Amino acid sequence: MLMKKIGSVEFNFLTPELVRKMSAIEITTPETYDKDGFPMEGGLMDPHLGVINPGIRCKTCGQQMRQCSGHFGHLELERPIVHSEFGKKLELLMQATCKECGKILLPDDQIAKLKEMSRGRTVDYTKKIVLKTKDVKKCPHCKGEHGKMLLDKPTNFFYDKERIYPTQIREWVEKITNEDIKLFGYNPERIRPEWFIPTVLQVPPITIRPSITLDSGIKSEDDLTHKLVDIIRINLRLKDNIEAGAPQLIIEDLWDLLQYHVTTYFDNNTAGVPPAKHRSGRPLRTIIQRLKGKKGRFRYNLTGKRVNHAARSIIVPDPYIDISELGVPEDAAKELTVPEFVTEWNLANVKTQIKESTAHVYIIRPNGTRRKVTEENREEILKEVDTGYRIERNLQDGDIVLFNRQPSLHRISMLGHKARILPGKVFRLNPIVCAPYNADFDGDEMNCHVPQTEEGKVEAKRLMMVRDHIISPRYGAPIIAPKEDIVSGAFALTIPQTKFTKEEAMRLLYSMGVTELPKPDLGKNYSGRMIFSHTLPKDLNLEYDSYTHKILKKAGICEEDCKENCKHGAYVKIVDGKLVSGIIDSASLSEGKGIIIDTIARNYPSEVIEKFYHNLARLTSHILTEEGMTASLAEFDISENARAIKKRVLSETLRKGEELVEKYKKETLEIIPGRTLDESFEIYMMRLGTEAKEKVEIEIMKEKLDYVLCEKVIFNTIAMILAKSRGSATNLMNIGGFWGQASVREGRPKKGFDKRLISSNEKGDVGIHAGGFIESNFLEGMTPKEYFYHSMGGRQGEVDTGVSTKVSGYLYRRLANSLKDVLAAPDGTVRTAANNIVQYTYGEDGVFPKNTKRGVGVDVKEEYAKMKSGN
Amino acid sequence: MDFEIKDHYLVPEHVLIRKEKVEELMAGLGIRKESLPRISKVDPAIKLLKPKKGDVVKIIRDSITAGQTVYYRIVE
Numbered sequence: 001m002l003m004k005k006i007g008s009v010e011f012n013f014l015t016p017e018l019v020r021k022m023s024a025i026e027i028t029t030p031e032t033y034d035k036d037g038f039p040m041e042g043g044l045m046d047p048h049l050g051v052i053n054p055g056i057r058c059k060t061c062g063q064q065m066r067q068c069s070g071h072f073g074h075l076e077l078e079r080p081i082v083h084s085e086f087g088k089k090l091e092l093l094m095q096a097t098c099k100e101c102g103k104i105l106l107p108d109d110q111i112a113k114l115k116e117m118s119r120g121r122t123v124d125y126t127k128k129i130v131l132k133t134k135d136v137k138k139c140p141h142c143k144g145e146h147g148k149m150l151l152d153k154p155t156n157f158f159y160d161k162e163r164i165y166p167t168q169i170r171e172w173v174e175k176i177t178n179e180d181i182k183l184f185g186y187n188p189e190r191i192r193p194e195w196f197i198p199t200v201l202q203v204p205p206i207t208i209r210p211s212i213t214l215d216s217g218i219k220s221e222d223d224l225t226h227k228l229v230d231i232i233r234i235n236l237r238l239k240d241n242i243e244a245g246a247p248q249l250i251i252e253d254l255w256d257l258l259q260y261h262v263t264t265y266f267d268n269n270t271a272g273v274p275p276a277k278h279r280s281g282r283p284l285r286t287i288i289q290r291l292k293g294k295k296g297r298f299r300y301n302l303t304g305k306r307v308n309h310a311a312r313s314i315i316v317p318d319p320y321i322d323i324s325e326l327g328v329p330e331d332a333a334k335e336l337t338v339p340e341f342v343t344e345w346n347l348a349n350v351k352t353q354i355k356e357s358t359a360h361v362y363i364i365r366p367n368g369t370r371r372k373v374t375e376e377n378r379e380e381i382l383k384e385v386d387t388g389y390r391i392e393r394n395l396q397d398g399d400i401v402l403f404n405r406q407p408s409l410h411r412i413s414m415l416g417h418k419a420r421i422l423p424g425k426v427f428r429l430n431p432i433v434c435a436p437y438n439a440d441f442d443g444d445e446m447n448c449h450v451p452q453t454e455e456g457k458v459e460a461k462r463l464m465m466v467r468d469h470i471i472s473p474r475y476g477a478p479i480i481a482p483k484e485d486i487v488s489g490a491f492a493l494t495i496p497q498t499k500f501t502k503e504e505a506m507r508l509l510y511s512m513g514v515t516e517l518p519k520p521d522l523g524k525n526y527s528g529r530m531i532f533s534h535t536l537p538k539d540l541n542l543e544y545d546s547y548t549h550k551i552l553k554k555a556g557i558c559e560e561d562c563k564e565n566c567k568h569g570a571y572v573k574i575v576d577g578k579l580v581s582g583i584i585d586s587a588s589l590s591e592g593k594g595i596i597i598d599t600i601a602r603n604y605p606s607e608v609i610e611k612f613y614h615n616l617a618r619l620t621s622h623i624l625t626e627e628g629m630t631a632s633l634a635e636f637d638i639s640e641n642a643r644a645i646k647k648r649v650l651s652e653t654l655r656k657g658e659e660l661v662e663k664y665k666k667e668t669l670e671i672i673p674g675r676t677l678d679e680s681f682e683i684y685m686m687r688l689g690t691e692a693k694e695k696v697e698i699e700i701m702k703e704k705l706d707y708v709l710c711e712k713v714i715f716n717t718i719a720m721i722l723a724k725s726r727g728s729a730t731n732l733m734n735i736g737g738f739w740g741q742a743s744v745r746e747g748r749p750k751k752g753f754d755k756r757l758i759s760s761n762e763k764g765d766v767g768i769h770a771g772g773f774i775e776s777n778f779l780e781g782m783t784p785k786e787y788f789y790h791s792m793g794g795r796q797g798e799v800d801t802g803v804s805t806k807v808s809g810y811l812y813r814r815l816a817n818s819l820k821d822v823l824a825a826p827d828g829t830v831r832t833a834a835n836n837i838v839q840y841t842y843g844e845d846g847v848f849p850k851n852t853k854r855g856v857g858v859d860v861k862e863e864y865a866k867m868k869s870g871n
Numbered sequence: 872m873d874f875e876i877k878d879h880y881l882v883p884e885h886v887l888i889r890k891e892k893v894e895e896l897m898a899g900l901g902i903r904k905e906s907l908p909r910i911s912k913v914d915p916a917i918k919l920l921k922p923k924k925g926d927v928v929k930i931i932r933d934s935i936t937a938g939q940t941v942y943y944r945i946v947e
């Protein structure tokens with residue numbers, strides 16, 4: 001491939017000479033079309049400027065519509081006009097130079113000094129010069145008077161409060177020598193200041209301002225054409241008036257009008273100039289409006305690309321489809337098409353499709369011509385179609401599509417799915433696949449793209465399918481994992497009390513595709529564990545603490561060394577794919593930590609984890625709908641016993657708090673190393689609050705465990721907390737116990753009134769109650785003061801989430817943009833798009849995080865254990 | 872200054888490598904010297920090696936992921 005390297009890019013001013021030279025024709029009349037509807041010679045629609053109608057040849061280059069990209073024309077202005085974008089520059093130039101001789105208003109020695117500083121280069125000293133010449137009243141060279149310059153933005157100049165016209169300005173800046181102009185930062189080889197007051201305008205080709213013929217036959221012109229017509233019309237009137245020797249006043253009025261039209265032709269949003277309107281009252285979209293901003297050429301058309309073969313809709317959860325599947329609405333599937341090669345193997349199939357399809361079907365002949373299948377030509381096409389043809393058929397079950405949710409922050413924001421055409425108008429997504437997209441179902445919309453080439457399809461299938469991305473490429477742990485309902489369901493299923501009759505077991509097992517009923521393990525009944533075991537691979541062996549078991553240990557219900565003989569059956573033991581004991585909860589299934597999914601995703605082909613999720617989603621949905629899982633306010637209320645404990649802890653905390661305050665005031669408090677007395681005191685007070693909360697929290701949790709540990713289990717908030725699928729012990733504590741210490745930025749709230757948080761407190765009171773401690777809970781309700789403290793903490797949370805999402809989002813974007821072309825080369829080095837080296841070994845160790853266990857490439861302990869056991 | 876910058880624990884070891892070695896390295900990577908990451912001629916870490924423009928510096932760094940890693944930079 002021929003590759004050329006761009007050495008440098010230089011932006012320059014288009015010289016008037018060049019404008020005339022590159023012009024295809026001079027535009028002289030404001031008429032666009034004559035009365036027969038043909039473009040006027042010398043008009044704005046002159047065929048020399050390019051072609052917009054098919055079949056016509058360009059009068060300049062002789063090419064047809066698509067080939068000819070258009071040609072510029074030009075327009076001679078009767079009187080020069082100030083270019084509105086350069087008003088400020090002209091003002092500065094005129095402020096710093098003499099009207100009479102055009103020299104810089106500085107003594108020779110100072111000018112020489114600047115020239116010496118620039119060493120012959122073009123350097124911008126405008127600011128320096130203008131600062132020094134601000135108060136100069138007399139030219140040091142020709143001794144002429146120098147008056148005050150004033151710019152009435154954007155284009156009107158006043159010299160000593162008297163209007164000066166573009167012709168005069170032009171004469172003035174023409175006098176500035178090439179040597180002097182360098183000091184203002186203009187390279188005289190490329191640019192002259194008199195060009196800021198153009199006498200000639202470029203007329204853009206018609207290809208960038210095409211006229212539209214409406215259905216009614218009326219021609220509608222582009223905004224730019226309208227504006228150019230205005231300019232030419234006024235230009236002609238100006239010419240006539242000058243030739244007729246009209247009074248100066250009338251000429252000046254027309255001159256100003258011409259200035260207005262040229263100004264708005266460049267920028268219709270110039271400050272201080274009323275925007276030019278269309279007949280309908282809509283402001284015109286002129287040159288700058290076309291380019292600028294979000295809807296401008298750059299951001300909208302050049303950086304923003306749009307594609308075909310895509311669909312967008314609201315997403316909805318559907319646990320009954322596989323994780324690698326995507327429920328595509330019928331309406332979308334009728335619009336989306338896939339080109340398919342006709343071979344001898346699918347010829348018959350293709351023919352039936354052509355025969356039966358109700359939506360649009362196209363055929364593509366081997367020579368590339370396309371033909372739509374209609375009622376009239378269906379029979380004919382059926383005869384014609386043969387191998388070597390392609391057929392553009394509608395999306396059908398099993399087609400590979402890409403699914404994506406913005407913001408696409410990482411590679412797993414776009415994954416490959418197998419389409420499943422389903423009724424309705426929304427995309428259906430297995431809720432297990434929410435995490436990589438960061439999607440929820442509160443109205444999120446997502447995009448679906450259909451690969452059009454065989455290469456695209458294969459690439460999507462081999463590299464992008466959901467089932468191959470269970471392990472996150474960022475930290476080497478499962479990211480596509482069940483949460484909330486499915487985890488709760490697994491908990492409800494595998495808790496020892498759950499039993500199923502033969503009929504129920506049959507239904508559950510059949511939903512997983514098991515057709516042979518195993519022997520019951522609990523007398524006549526089947527345990528939930530047995531049902532669950534059918535989801536596991538037959539050679540899986542695992543042993544670990546479930547999350548529930550950890551809580552039971554913490555609550556003192558299970559002993560520290562409690563294992564498979566746990567009387568609550570919480571210790572997980574899987575032998576040869578059979579769940580011998582244990583509750584399946586978030587320790588087995590959660591994102592990042594779930595041991596079962598981690599093991600299955602790593603050690604088995606990806607179809608196994610897909611099947612596992614398929615069965616799990618079905619089982620858990622079933623058990624949740626049968627058993628129900630719900631929350632009631634009653635389960636948050638605490639017993640008399642717990643109430644007493646709470647009371648005791650609170651009074652104890654209060655006492656300790658008073659002691660601390662006393663010690664603090666006497667300065668006998670033990671100071672924490674590296675902290676001041678004040679800081680230490682604050683830390684102690686904070687600690688006091690959290691300790692008190694922890695004490696009561698564990699008591700409440702213990703008491704609530706009964707809901708789940710008793711014979712007749714109730715699946716409620718407590719079950720969810722134990723499964724760690726939703727809610728926490730702290731939530732229980734906040735509702736039924738007490739809120740504890742309010743905190744702002746990891747400390748007790750401080751700011752507010754002078755030396756106190758709220759005006760009803762004593763000034764200088766540092767005690768526990770004045771420092772934001774909340775004894776009430778949500779169930780009882782807080783006192784007004786407590787409510788205020790609580791709000792202080794709440795406000796911080798609100799502000800932090802707002803600020804951190806904004807800041808981190810932008811930071812991430814900048815990083816991602818700068819790293820987007822950096823890639824790992826086949827030899828293991830990391831290179832930029834220009835083939836420059838960034839790293840000599842990817843990540844310095846050459847290890848892809850996805851193939852690690854939580855970032856560890858080789859787990860030495862595990863490898864040792866494997867060697868020891870002889871595997 | 873009363874200590875050698877190269878002896879500081881945060882400064883990795885910098886060595887100039889021989890011409891033949893450079894050519895070997897470039898051949899292995901299939902690039903020209905200009906594609907290497909750059910280092911200033913007056914960078915304090917290599918000042919004492921008296922580098923010339925176009926020399927290649929080998930840097931032996933500590934690495935969180937790999938323990939130790941080798942990096943090459945071209946003097947400019």
